[in-house]
């Protein structure tokens with residue numbers, strides 16, 4: 266195949282990927298890192314304006330892992346997402362920037378887990394957006410975010426520069442009495458825990474209102 270033809274095929278594939286990623290909510294500032302040099306940023310932006318989500322800004326600073334994982338419940342969101350992501354990407358994370366398609370797929374699975382668990386009602390609108398998911402996936406590869414296992418078998422997440430203690434969020438929430446029951450991984454275990462937390466929260470709210 267002639268060099269020009271290869272270039273054209275590469276550009277078409279790149280434009281295809283951009284449409285897919287922007288529709289899923291990827292930021293153009295992230296997408297550009299995966300694009301061939303021949304594709305100028307203004308063309309990437311044009312595709313973003315056609316296919317991108319209105320709620321996703323083309324500008325803006327990238328969030329920092331320690332801020333994404335600010336509270337213990339944020340830590341649980343991050344642990345669920347990263348557990349799914351690591352499962353999909355493989356325990357030996359591939360070198361280079363995380364594959365956006367894998368991040369998108371992992372986020373979809375994470376949202377399903379949240380929905381099944383009722384976490385979307387318990388923490389409405391507090392789900393990780395795609396930019397945050399990408400930042401966490403990238404930080405996991407760089408080692409500035411770590412997935413750890415606690416003595417009780419929970420997979421939890423910690424970040425460099427994290428302000429709160431570097432202990433298991435599941436255990437500390439459990440000790441605070443907000444979540445009960447055993448669980449093991451990012452699948453059914455988390456669901457049971459979260460459902461239990463939601464029930465407890467609803468019961469507390471009802472009790473408060475009855476007072």
Ligand SMILES: [Zn+2]
Pocket residue numbers: 415416417418419433434435436437
């Ligand atoms: Zn734990």
